[in-house]
Amino acid sequence: DAATFGFLYSQLAAALDGSGANIVLATIPNVTDIPFFTTLPGVVLDPDKNPVIVNGNPVPLVGVNPMTDLVLLTAAEAMAQGLGIPASLGGTDQPLPTQYFLDATEINTIATATAAFNQTISGLATQYNFALFDANTFFSDVVANGGFVPGAGLDTLKTDYITGGLFSLDGVHPSNLGYAVVANQFI
Secondary structure, eight states, rough: OOHHHHHHHHHHHHHTTTTTTTTEOOOOOGGGOOOOOOOOHBBBTTTTTTTTTEEEEEEEEEOOOOTEEETTHHHHHHHHHHTSOOOOOOOOOOOGGGGEEOOHHHHHHHHHHHHHHHHHHHHHHHHHOOOOOOOOHHHHHHHHHHHEETTTEEEEOSSSTTTSBSSTTTTSSHHHHHHHHHHHHOO
């Protein structure tokens, strides 16, 4: 919770302050923007990964609100077994289990916690005169606009799964290039 995080992070900042080292703190990016949460839409996909359209509309996964929920990358295996897929499209008609998506309440909980944690981090950076890398703003900008890496031979890096360049195949951790981009931001 935010209070426990604040207490523990304050203790850490106080200990670092006495170390004599140059300290850089970083805020926490919006984790729901990573490919693990953004790759699979909340709708049924055909074998070519295009939304299945019925009566002019994409067919939502059973049990998922495609307007608010985020389907996890790990849901692909469950969907391959027919979970979340309507029987009329060859599925089991069973809802996609909740461990395979974040609903609006969970997304809000994450956003609220992230904002509270980032407020603590920013406040402590100011209090102790530590440098601050606003990773949250940086990654939000990359999500919205892409990122440019001079000398990398790439005009724009994105957060897209596999093709974006910034994240590894697990959709969570940065790729080698992604880690280099983050390191450059700290520098």
